Amino acid sequence: MSDPVLQVRDLSVRYGPVQAVRGVSLSAARGEVVGIVGESGCGKSTLASALIGLNPPSARATGQIAIEGRDLVAMTEAERRALRGDRVAMVFQDPMTAFNPVLTLGAQLVDFQHRAPLTKAEKRARAAAMLARVGLPDPELALTRYVHELSGGMRQRAAIAAALMMQPALLIADEPTTALDVTMEAQILHLLRELRRDHDGAIVIITHHLGVVGELCDRVYVMYAGQVVEEGTVDEIYHDPRHPYTAALISCDPAHIADRAEVLPTIPGRLPDLTDPPAGCAFAARCTLATQRCAEPPPRVVLSATHAALCHEVRP
């Protein structure tokens, strides 16, 4: 990967004693769609917020997050804000968070383009064109609406339009379809799949739907208890999962993996206490293959140029 848009090295994020993200390294290249998958509480949203420099003030991040070669962790808040307004954009689970309830959609979409050297009329026309692009039926009318007057699916389309208008180098979507019903979810997935054709930046999609990953992503990072426990191409992860956690997720019902409504299957047991994570493998307590060795920190076993797993039991 010669030209990574995003390069994260050994990122850890704590909220006081809670070690939400622990030593995560990952990358995303131009034109690539990368998925981050894992069960509730494993640190996906904390990671996503860190990537855009939006963790709450109580969070402490260490490690490196380079976006187009510039280290976000080392930046001042003002520099991070500038980067967010320009090179990085985020689509949230709840699209209301992207908008101001007391301004019309049109006013906000014009405002989001404050850096563009265009007249107001040109910005409005560009906003209407982008709303049409994401499938809003009457873009001119939508521009005059307040966000709460739109349906959930329309709002999420508008949020995606707002993010794309910035032409970000990195687009991060945290559970972009979770709040939607199955039909809307299918439509938004279809839209994201279309967009990946003409978006030349990198896209990072965070989800607990395995189907979303299969439909949209090139590569996947599987997270467990704040760590990346396996990474690989979609093909490697779906057809040759090596970490027992990934294997458990995938093996539950392979026939349904392609079904976009599929959610992460439940594996017996719970995530470890993140205020005191085990020194060895974090999954050992739930793992059917665990041995005494798993009390030691697991090695990162490299399986191919794109595939690696954090496990004592995995053989190259």
Ligand SMILES: Nc1ncnc2c1ncn2[C@@H]1O[C@H](COP(=O)(O)OP(=O)(O)OP(=O)(O)O)[C@@H](O)[C@H]1O
């Ligand atoms: N603002 C916060 N203050 C303290 N702890 C937090 C905060 N946000 C998250 N956490 C804790 O950090 C851990 C990771 O949470 P996070 O929201 O990143 O997980 P997630 O994978 O996004 O989960 P979900 O799938 O439910 O969205 C959890 O233990 C959570 O309770």
Ligand SMILES: [Mg+2]
């Ligand atoms: Mg989350």
